[in-house]
Amino acid sequence: MINTSFEKIVNVAKIGTYEKVDLNEVVSLALNEDIKPSHEDQQKVLYLGIDIQNDFMEEGALGVPGAHKDVERTTKFLYNNLDKITNIAVSLDTHELNQIFHPSWWVDSEGKHPEPLTIITSEDLKDEKWIPVKEKKASIDYVRKLEEKGQKNLCIWPYHCIMGTPGAALESQFSRMVHFHSIARQTKVTKVVKGQDPLSEMYGIIKPEYSRENQTNEDLLKYVRQFDKVIIAGEAESHCVYESVRQIVEHFSDDIKWLKNIYVLSDGMSCIPGFEEENEKAWKALIDHYGIQLVESTDINL
Template identity: 45%
Template sequence: MNTRYQQIIDINHIASYTINEQIDDMLALGQSENIKPAAQDEKRNLLLAIDVQNDFMEGIGSLAVQGSRADVQRLTKWMYHNMASLTQIICSLDCHSMMQIFHPVWWVDQEGNHPAPFTIIAYEDVVQGIWVAANGGNERSLEYLQNLETDHKKKLCIWPYHCLEGTVGAKLESQFTKMLYFHAAARSTAPQLIYKGQNPYSEMYGIIKAEYDRDQYINYEVLNSVSQFDAIYIAGQASSHCVLASVTQILEYFSDNKELTSRITLLEDCMSPIAGFEDSTRQQFEVLQERYGIHIRKSTDIVL
């Protein structure tokens, strides 16, 4: 390509609150490249980028993931080196309000105190009155907690306020955004942005569905999109939670189609777990690899 990686990405500004991503410049640079449009690709390659957002970036995010800065550098380098063969990019974005079941303001104890971040709240804690939904809705909250335990899902964790609608923390990381739109201009294709996690009564780690919700919403748009590609590459944050949940949900939906699930590759050096989940995350990915035939590889080993 005519454009150098350094003209697009300033590695010193990865995981920083860059106000102006210079998108006009990125579009102009991308349009100057002589690369065939993505619509002409014979082999269709997809990047599914999970929650590459400021609030998950170390050094600046309210729910920072250690290693995320280097992950973005490796991911943007992989995107750059595979520009001519990377057909489409789908990005998921966590998008929350303040009043959600996993934020501190939702709950109070008997003294009227809100739980500290990373407090675990179980069904019995609410039954016994240790925690109560602050603004009513205790019955709905109990329903959620009971279903988490019945379905053996993750326990309800009270997270720091993160990815609040309209805040800079909810935005895609600035340098990733620049590469995203350079790709869009260079390949004459638009990125697909998928917002998740807006149901106040549920957590939604995965891109496909919530941990539990009454309406049993499933994002068929993403599932249908994924099925159209010959190869699917997955990266993002955090590998222990939103990446793992997204991959698991996609694989479970296509569980009877191993030809499709074997098209999926995790870019293991472009994602990091929340501290304390390193071993369990690796073990769960290995189970998925054995069960569904997915691939786990370093980005530096993959040339499209």
């Protein structure tokens, strides 16, 4: 039984508003709880929140339609399962202005930068439709390698989640909930920073789309595998959530029994517009090959 009401922790009307998070208040509320500490859990359950940050909220720099409702449903799920979720881990997409997927990296023959959502292909580079401003050889190699490996083509995104800016911070109400859980269950919020390599996009939390050096986060893989069940949600469904799940299941592809205990909350994530068809096919393939479960937050029984 939780002493603190959901409404005292999460103000649904404030989701996506950059509200200042008063962690002193959150801690004070959580200290009033008398819930067993997470280390006593017989079943170890991880909630993994992917990029639930201000810039991916609906009014953010790279806003995802539906994100506010996703956060509302996710925080209610966390609240309703506070005594069953052992640990919470969150990823933080974190960039600088000059990275290969931002407009400043590329120009056309007239010196103009590409608009957001421009797709750049190796054919474009061959025709010099787009020219890298810096790291020319490495940039061309990156675009080619994406195509060779069957990864997503290079997409130019609006400047988003710039290190040290409010847009890169956890969404305020989600932040309140995960830190409330941390104190109430006497556990640490694991925070994973990703996306800082200027020469690679990093949708998934485990490794970049392509890089010349091995940047696989082996420690994170080991951490995730400690849990009996893993619950995943976040933004955006078609990119960072999907690629995170794909990287995890491909790494543990020889452990199908465990993979069946990965649950992705279908009502806790939303797709970037224009990628819906591709997104639906991609999820179906993961489910068919690896047995992960795509469920609504109200249907999962922990």
